[in-house]
Amino acid sequence: MVKLAVLTDTHVGSVRELPGAMLKALADADLIVHTGDFTEMAVLEGLRSLKDVRAVRGNMDSREIQMALPRKEIFGVAGKKIGLIHGWGTPLGIAGRVRDEFHDVDVIIFGHSHTSCRERIRGALMFNPGRCRESYGLLTISEDMSAEVVRL
DSSP: OEEEEEEOOOOBSSGGGSOHHHHHHHHHSSEEEEOSOOBSHHHHHHHHHHSOEEEOOOTTOOHHHHHHSOSEEEEEETTEEEEEEOOOSOSTTHHHHHHTTOSSOSEEEOOSSSSOEEEEETTEEEEEOOOTTTEEEEEEESSSEEEEEEEO
C-alpha cells in the first residue's frame, strides 16, 4: 500500500504557512503530489525537504517554477498510472477537459478550480482535493484505490 498526500493551489510563500495537520499528513505520506499554483519556489523546495515530490506547474506559479516543472506528467505508483495536471479555464467542465489530456491512466490528479472533485470519467478516477487552505487529499493505492478529501 502506498499513500500519496495530494495538494493543489497552495498560494503561499513558504511551507511554514501550511496548517499543522496538513504538515503531519505530508510527513506520514509516502509521496507528496502537487498540481501547481505553489506561487513561490520556496514552497516546492520546502515540500521537497519533507518527502519526494511529483509536481506540475500552475498558471499562477513564478517564472522559476514555470521553467522547472512540466505542464503535465504521467508516472507510476504501485502498478497504477497517474496523470498529473493543473487545469485551466472555468471550473465548470474542468474534469472533462483534463480527462481529454490523458489516455490509458488509472487516476488523474488536477487542481485549478479550488473545488474538490472525486468522480470517474471514462474509466479514470478524477481527483482534485480542492484549495490547499481548505483541504488536502489522501490517495491510497494498493490493488484498489481510495481517494479522500480531508477538510481543514
